[in-house]
Amino acid sequence: MEVLKESGQREVFCGLTSIVWLHRRMPDAFFLVVGSRTCAHLIQSAAGVMIFAEPRFGTAILGERDLAGLADANDELDRVVTDLLARRPEIRTLFLVGSCPSEVIKLDLAKAAERLNGRLTGRVRVVNYSGSGIETTFTQGEDQALTALVPLLPRGDQRQLLLVGTLADAVEDRFLTLFERLGVGPVVALPPRRSTELPPVGPGTMALLCQPFLGSTARALQARGVTLLPSPYPLGVEGSRRWFETAANAFGIDPAHTATVLDPLVARGQAAVAPHRRDLEGKRLFLLPDSQMEPALARFLHRECGMELVEVGTPYLDRALQQPELDLLPPDTALSEGQHLERQLERVRAARPDLVVCGMGLANPLEAEGIATKWSIELVFSPIHGCDQAGDLAELFARPLRRRAALAFA
Numbered sequence: 001m002e003v004l005k006e007s008g009q010r011e012v013f014c015g016l017t018s019i020v021w022l023h024r025r026m027p028d029a030f031f032l033v034v035g036s037r038t039c040a041h042l043i044q045s046a047a048g049v050m051i052f053a054e055p056r057f058g059t060a061i062l063g064e065r066d067l068a069g070l071a072d073a074n075d076e077l078d079r080v081v082t083d084l085l086a087r088r089p090e091i092r093t094l095f096l097v098g099s100c101p102s103e104v105i106k107l108d109l110a111k112a113a114e115r116l117n118g119r120l121t122g123r124v125r126v127v128n129y130s131g132s133g134i135e136t137t138f139t140q141g142e143d144q145a146l147t148a149l150v151p152l153l154p155r156g157d158q159r160q161l162l163l164v165g166t167l168a169d170a171v172e173d174r175f176l177t178l179f180e181r182l183g184v185g186p187v188v189a190l191p192p193r194r195s196t197e198l199p200p201v202g203p204g205t206m207a208l209l210c211q212p213f214l215g216s217t218a219r220a221l222q223a224r225g226v227t228l229l230p231s232p233y234p235l236g237v238e239g240s241r242r243w244f245e246t247a248a249n250a251f252g253i254d255p256a257h258t259a260t261v262l263d264p265l266v267a268r269g270q271a272a273v274a275p276h277r278r279d280l281e282g283k284r285l286f287l288l289p290d291s292q293m294e295p296a297l298a299r300f301l302h303r304e305c306g307m308e309l310v311e312v313g314t315p316y317l318d319r320a321l322q323q324p325e326l327d328l329l330p331p332d333t334a335l336s337e338g339q340h341l342e343r344q345l346e347r348v349r350a351a352r353p354d355l356v357v358c359g360m361g362l363a364n365p366l367e368a369e370g371i372a373t374k375w376s377i378e379l380v381f382s383p384i385h386g387c388d389q390a391g392d393l394a395e396l397f398a399r400p401l402r403r404r405a406a407l408a409f410a
């Protein structure tokens, strides 16, 4: 499969966005962005304003004096952290999240974390990672956060399955029940639901990624002796089935037993997808590079929903993680990696696809040109994993087409 590599102007959110789903996953953690007012606005508007709950994220704002090097940003940061922990004694893990401004002024957050850990040992663990938007895309925020946790995982030699990547709690509960019925276990997760309950890892651990954008985490785990199980991702019926089969095979489960457990789920999932397939079948799809989930979504929308693939763009193509998905795409799929916004928009306009999956910033202009769109960021905020969610996943793409058809009819 040939890949068109592009670089130029990009239109993506930065890694700070991932705080929105990470802070929900670990309610005992706090994410302190060290950034500018722009960073604060981004995270506040992405997460919505929490009126009734104390938010578990905030921004230590670098003012003009910090940016000009006139103030010692480290002193300021220590003061903000001290105030925060005095007000919020329930915080167990504090993530210091770097941003473009903190990187530009070369504020060393690794050193700051080390210094604060020295002071706060036994009370709070301080971890740092970068959510900067310089040459990154928004899903890399989670990858960076999890990579920062890997060195902290205790060592454990037991044979176990490690699920890597944030899942909605309800989806994870269903998956755990299924693994139990399959005979796969014990099963642990990174990130865990409590930030202090980090799973032990070692040579007996087999890691199954829930998301295709966790390349750096996967490599850090491999360096700890963990075996990575390559698989399509649990999006759609087929991807979910293959994902569970990968784990079952690795644990030596009889394929006949695996089929007995999975067959009813597959039948239910296919029935849920069917009404949406009627709207999606034969429609032409263009995926602009945004989330790194594009190959998995293209596979689902083509193979299970009958859509035609005009182009599948992805911001980065990590072969080690994406090959099982690429193997399921038609061999002549037009695949592109990276972004050159103007050229890609020219190709979109020339192809006039029925649906474009893209970042939020591109959706309105394309809609104004008469092209239906779906925000790719919705796919990380919605529970879309597993056979049971396949119908909902298909509906996310069918809805904009139905709306457009209804408007045309009106």
Ligand code: SF4
Pocket: 014, 015, 016, 035, 036, 038, 039, 040, 042, 098, 099, 100, 101, 131, 132, 133, 134
């Ligand atoms: S980290 Fe960079 S891209 Fe993200 S909001 Fe802050 S300045 Fe903007």
